[in-house]
């Protein structure tokens with residue numbers, strides 16, 4: 427065992443502390459590979475960059491950006507870029523580590539990486555956002571590239587941000603490199619199906635898990651936290667399968683409606699710049715009441731650290747589908763397990779996005795593009811097969827799906843580490 431990292435404090439509820447605890451729990455299930463586990467407890471490479479930009483009023487502001495490559499044993503780094511005022515190096519480390527586990531869990535030939543800028547993008551004009559994205563891309567250009575590390579969208583980033591990143595990287599190297607990012611607009615080498623892929627993966631794993639625990643989707647009540655890219659797609663697919671969304675929460679507010687929300691109305695208020703608070707139906711409640719809602723399926727699809735032990739004790743659902751990364755703290759996991767609430771963990775549940783990102787990367791290299799039906803069929807198969815293997819592992823060892831996903835993934839990562847050896 428080596429010394430702990432000096433540059434990061436591990437407060438008990440921080441995302442990095444959560445990740446470390448999840449790694450500790452897998453050690454008894456990975457046999458002789460446990461001797462390599464220390465490699466998972468530190469990022470391979472972490473870059474902090476200064477991002478100075480000229481604001482529209484002529485002043486200059488500096489933002490702090492990060493790109494962390496947690497582990498590259500199985501291939502180039504892969505993972506999204508987050509623009510959020512609470513982004514920290516430590517959070518990005520945890521997000522990059524979950525990418526390492528996630529890509530291995532679904533068998534993609536990638537390592538784990540993540541990036542972010544500590545900024546509230548809603549306070550920037552579109553031109554300021556573009557300048558910031560381009561300067562950040564040039565700064566992390568030292569370590570990204572189609573064969574090295576491939577960013578993608580995450581919270582508050584989208585296809586337009588990816589287009590600016592692709593263009594900036596391409597200008598800097600002197601030729602178009604579509605494969606440097608995924609989640610791009612379709613006519614710039616993006617893939618059909620990528621926008622909805624993460625939510626689709628949440629739905630497919632949720633549907634499989636429901637079938638396995640005998641929960642019928644017909645009339646099942648769903649509560650969703652975070653109605654962005656991931657949460658809104660998952661909600662739509664569950665409604666299409668016969669469920670009703672009885673509670674919704676986003677950064678604007680929380681509403682409940684036992685009759686089920688009309689998601690078309692949500693889309694309309696979102697298009698007008700509003701959120702859940704502006705939905706015309708149901709009843710507005712305080713944010714904390716979200717965790718008491720009577721429901722069958724709970725989908726946290728916003729940020730980390732949402733389900734602590736106290737909230738886990740109040741959750742009424744039979745199943746929690748982690749659309750977000752890191753929404754459940756280890757003590758929340760323990761309570762949910764004791765109470766018999768099934769948790770389908772982030773590292774498999776939300777892996778649909780990176781899976782279609784992989785398809786996008788492959789399509790960019792071959793310059794041959796697939797139909798949306800082909801993409802969805804391949805995505806569904808990968809998710810269903812991966813969940814089946816994880817479920818079997820959980821049954822065999824009598825462990826949670828989270829520890830089982832870590833066991834399947836860590837075996838692949840650490841076997842690669844062992845086979846590659848330590849010395850260049």
Ligand SMILES: NC(=O)C1=CN([C@@H]2O[C@H](COP(=O)(O)OP(=O)(O)OC[C@H]3O[C@@H](n4cnc5c(N)ncnc54)[C@H](O)[C@@H]3O)[C@@H](O)[C@H]2O)C=CC1
Pocket residue numbers: 579580581582583624651652653654655656657675676677678701727728729730749750751776777779780
């Ligand atoms: N976009 C993707 O392909 C993937 C995203 N994820 C994860 O899913 C989660 C959501 O990501 P996206 O949907 O892409 O982001 P997004 O930016 O599209 O949406 C985020 C949603 O979270 C809500 N939110 C923010 N702060 C909140 C708070 N304090 N309380 C309640 N709601 C809050 C926002 O209002 C918004 O509805 C994140 O944890 C992300 O890392 C995971 C895999 C892939």
Ligand SMILES: O=C(O)CCC(=O)C(=O)O
Pocket residue numbers: 504505506507525528576577578579580608609751776777779780781783
């Ligand atoms: O699509 C990707 O490459 C990464 C998506 C992501 O950031 C995630 O799965 O958390």
